[in-house]
Structures are given as C-alpha cells and as structure tokens.
Amino acid sequence: MGLKGFAEGGVASIVAGCSTHPLDLIKVRMQLQGEAAAIQPLSFQSAALHMPPRMGPISVGLSIIRHDGAAGLFSGVSATVLRQTLYSTTRMGLYEILKNKWTDPDTNSLPLGRKIAAGLIAGGVGAAVGNPADVAMVRMQADGRLPLPQRRNYKSVVDAISQMSKKEGIGSLWRGSSLTVNRAMVVTASQLASYDQFKEMILEQNLMRDGLGTHVTASFAAGFVAAVASNPVDVVKTRVMNMKVEAAPYSGALDCAVKMIKAEGPLALYKGFIPTISRQGPFTVVLFVTLEQVRKLFKDM
8 A cells, every 4th residue: 555545535625625615614613613703702692682694605695606606616725735735645545554554464344443543543643744834725705704804814824824935924824724634534533434334334235336336326325424524623723823913812722612602602613514414425435436436547657
C-alpha cells in the first residue's frame, strides 16, 4: 500500500471536495447565522426577541447567487483543493496503513474498535497538517456574507494564508486547531470505519454484490453517521476560525459553545445540519466510489 494509499485517497478527496463545495459553502453561511446575537452581552430572552429570521439552505444558496453570481457558490474552492490535498490525503493514506497493519492475517478481518481507533489517529494527524488551509477556507467562504467594507477580500488561498501570517502571526494559521483535530477525528472514525463496516455487512449478508450499488449504499450510511457525529464540533469550529483577532468575541471553543447555547438555544449546535447531511451524503458517495475506481486503476501500478 504505502504511498499508493495516500495518492488514491488524495485524488478521491479532491474530486469529492470540489464537486460538493457549494453545499459546504451554504453550510458555513448557515452556521454563522445568528452569531451577532450570541456575542452580544444580552440575556437569552432578550437575544431571542431580537434574533433575525434564519434562512434555509435554498434561501442561502439563492442569496449567494443573487449577490455574487453562480461563481459565488465556489468561493474559497482553491482553499478546498489545498485542504483536501493536505488533510484528506494524509488521513486516507494513514488510515489504510493502520488498517492493513492491524488486520488479523489469519482471518483477514479487523474489529470495528480497531477501525475506529485507526480513524481517530488518521483524522487527528491529517487535521493538524491541513489546519491552515481549513482556516483559509472558512474565511473565504464566510467573506461574502459581510458588507463590502468589512470583507477580507482574499484573492486566493495563498493570499489568505500570507495575509493571516503577516497581520495576525503564524499562530493564526492554527486557530481552532483543537476543534479541527477533534472534528477530524470524529469524522474520519465515523466515516471511514462505518463505510468499511457497512460494506462488509452488505457483502457478508449477500445483500448485494461488490459493485457500485454496494459502494453507494455504504457511502450514504457512512455520510449520515459522520454528519450526526460531527455537526456540533463543526459549528463551533466555524465560528472560532471566522472571528476577527481584534476584539475577539470568544476566548475559546468552550466559551463559543456556551455563548451560542445561551443566546440561540442548544439546537444551534445543529445549525446547517441539512446542508451538512446534504453534503456529507454526496461527498461520501463521490469519495468512496471514486476511491474504489482509483484503486482499480492503480492496482497494477
């Protein structure tokens, strides 16, 4: 496996990331809705009374197209490419290495617990490597919701990383890294481990043959599990990464979560869940279907 596993995972992740980028953009915009109320020193009741109406995913998407054109749905896509190149290539390749290392040679099987452990380790390492691109991606996706004078106007992911380093210090590139690592561990463990588990179950029960139908079914199931498990961490991560260094509204992840729940209620942790599941489903399907095809292509290399 070795480097081939990293290459296979990288290609599949970039294809999946770019094809579902508009859904990820809508998810980020929805997760930031109501943030102003969360950071105001108001009581829960007062904040709730002044809360602006929340837009649904279709309304958010149409608003982006209306203000920025269809191309606006791909704001920050260069950061997505870099993020998938760094983060997903690492997590996918490392997961395969650990999975192969821990598989019982006699039974050729790997218990679910070990799959989850492999996913936790691979996700954490991948997130640490890809955090700068993740911060840049969130900021570039969030920029369009702000009035023109308040926008950061990054030209590309390279420009975003360069400006952050100069204005906010190198440390800003790892802002929210603990959240990124935690989310990546949850996503990778739930997504990759559950895909393998669902696929094995389908084949062992002879429900389907090892083909496209099996891959799509296992992928959708894995995407749902990953979305439910990761959404709360993802909402907090988005807000912490997007905050400006001047008069930062949150002192950290816990402070962000507490303020958000007080001002917007506990269901705020599942803001953007519809676009999250709408993205995780297609993303996971494209990811694993592409991965299976790339593996066939690389099989004899």
